[in-house]
Amino acid sequence: MMIRILLFLICxxxxxxxxxxxxxxxxxxxxxxxxxxxxEIGNSLSxxxxxxxxxxxxxxxxxxxxxxxxxxxxxEASKDKVAFRNQCADKALDCWTDIAIKYPKTGEALAEYxxxxxxxxxxxxxxTVAYTPKMKQLFxxxxxxxxxxxxxxxxxxxxxxxxxxxxxxxxxxxxxRDFVALERKGTQVFIAExxxxxxxxVVYSTKKTGSYPTAFTDAYLKNCIKSYKKDxxxxxEQFCGCLLEKMQxxxxxxxxxxxxxxxxxxxxxxxxxxxxxxxxxxxDAKK
Numbered sequence: 001m002m003i004r005i006l007l008f009l010i011c012x013x014x015x016x017x018x019x020x021x022x023x024x025x026x027x028x029x030x031x032x033x034x035x036x037x038x039x040e041i042g043n044s045l046s047x048x049x050x051x052x053x054x055x056x057x058x059x060x061x062x063x064x065x066x067x068x069x070x071x072x073x074x075x076e077a078s079k080d081k082v083a084f085r086n087q088c089a090d091k092a093l094d095c096w097t098d099i100a101i102k103y104p105k106t107g108e109a110l111a112e113y114x115x116x117x118x119x120x121x122x123x124x125x126x127x128t129v130a131y132t133p134k135m136k137q138l139f140x141x142x143x144x145x146x147x148x149x150x151x152x153x154x155x156x157x158x159x160x161x162x163x164x165x166x167x168x169x170x171x172x173x174x175x176x177r178d179f180v181a182l183e184r185k186g187t188q189v190f191i192a193e194x195x196x197x198x199x200x201x202v203v204y205s206t207k208k209t210g211s212y213p214t215a216f217t218d219a220y221l222k223n224c225i226k227s228y229k230k231d232x233x234x235x236x237e238q239f240c241g242c243l244l245e246k247m248q249x250x251x252x253x254x255x256x257x258x259x260x261x262x263x264x265x266x267x268x269x270x271x272x273x274x275x276x277x278x279x280x281x282x283x284d285a286k287k
Contacts, residue, residue, distance in 0.1 A: 033064075037057035038050075038053055038057050041057065045113055052103055056099055059094075059098065060091060067087065096110055111135070111176070112135065135176070136163075144158045144162050156249065156252075157205045164200070164204050165198070168194070168197040168201065188235075191241065192237060198241075199212075199248065202248045213254065217244060220240075221241070225237055233286060239282060239285035242281035243281045246281065250277070
């Protein structure tokens with residue numbers, strides 16, 4: 001977002017330059033654009049080497065000249081600010097990716113400003129990208145926003161849960177690029193791969209006390225997966241992990257769950273109470 005905003009400012013300011021001609025880019029027009037680019041980007045992305053900022057601006061200008069061979073086209077396109085900003089950002093990412101590949105330290109600094117760039121770099125190169133406080137801030141914000149949409153959010157301290165997940169992600173994937181690679185595989189794979197960490201963070205962040213015994217969760221998952229393994233309609237591991245998560249959210253204190261189970265009807269009672277949750281997990285785990 002930071003880079004998108006900056007590039008929009010650059011596009012806006014440079015499009016107001018008084019050009020001498022209506023056709024082609026003159027040397028002065030090109031120099032004026034690059035000067036504005038160097039100033040805006042250099043002042044805002046203070047951790048980036050000025051030489052690399054200058055290299056970016058040269059690359060970026062070249063892209064724009066290809067997109068808008070006639071200066072009149074450039075000026076006209078800049079009037080639609082939203083579309084023009086998107087076009088600018090796409091081309092900017094190309095230039096930043098090239099720079100990140102050539103200068104790994106700059107690549108790491110850029111990743112702090114723009115996680116989307118880090119995604120591109122980790123996909124296209126072998127660059128090791130370190131975790132940064134900015135990455136955590138953005139991850140937690142997105143995670144809390146998504147968690148608040150779930151019915152179980154009333155039982156969880158979302159910020160604690162998301163911070164817990166970020167810590168576990170860093171431990172599990174010391175290189176940020178490996179975490180990004182997992183995210184690209186989709187939500188279902190992400191949940192299946194990190195189900196242990198997710199369950200631990202759910203327990204940690206519940207508003208009540210009384211965590212679930214490992215013996216219970218292990219036995220539950222083992223028996224549940226065994227029971228549904230032959231079901232051709234759903235993915236057993238995903239279904240059982242989903243149901244355990246919802247169970248922990250509905251009964252954050254394990255002793256409350258015990259009260260439901262320790263009755264003559266036992267699991268039958270639990271199934272009735274969690275009927276909607278079961279249906280939701282079935283829907284989510286369909287093959």
